[in-house]
C-alpha cells in the first residue's frame with residue numbers, strides 16, 4: 223500500500239456510510255489528498271432522475287476545489303463489490319483534470335481486497351489541454 227493510503231482508506235470507508243443510494247443501494251466512498259496534505263471526502267449521491275446522480279469521486283473533487291485546491295496527489299475509492307470498483311469513465315477524466323498520471327489510486331472492497339493503480343493507468347491516452355495547442359484564443 224502507498225505510504226499514506228491507510229489514512230485515505232479510513233476516510234473513504236467512513237464517508238461511504240453517508241452515501242445516498244435509494245436506487246442502486248450501492249454505497250461508494252472516495253477520499254483524496256490535496257497537494258497541501260488535506261484529505262477531502264465524497265460519497266455517491268443519487269437522484270430519482272437517475273442521470274442527475276453524482277459519483278463519490280466527483281463529490282470528493284468538488285470538496286477539494288471548494289476548499290481552494292486544484293491538485294490531488296493520492297486517491298482511494300471503496301465499495302462493497304466482489305472486485306475493487308474501478309472509477310467510471312467520467313470520473314477517470316475528472317481525476318485526470320486535477321491529478322498527474324503517476325498519482326496513486328487505491329481501489330478497495332469492504333471485504334479487504336485492494337488494487338493499486340494510477341490515474342495514468344486508469345485513463346491512458348487522455349485528452350488534455352496540450353491537445354488544444356493549435357486553437358486560437360480569438361476563435
Ligand code: THU
Nearest residue numbers: 246248250266277278308309310
Ligand atoms: N459509483 C460511484 O460513486 N463511483 C464509481 O466509481 C462507480 C459508481 C456510483 C454511482 C451510482 O450511485 C452507483 O455507484 C451505481 O452505479
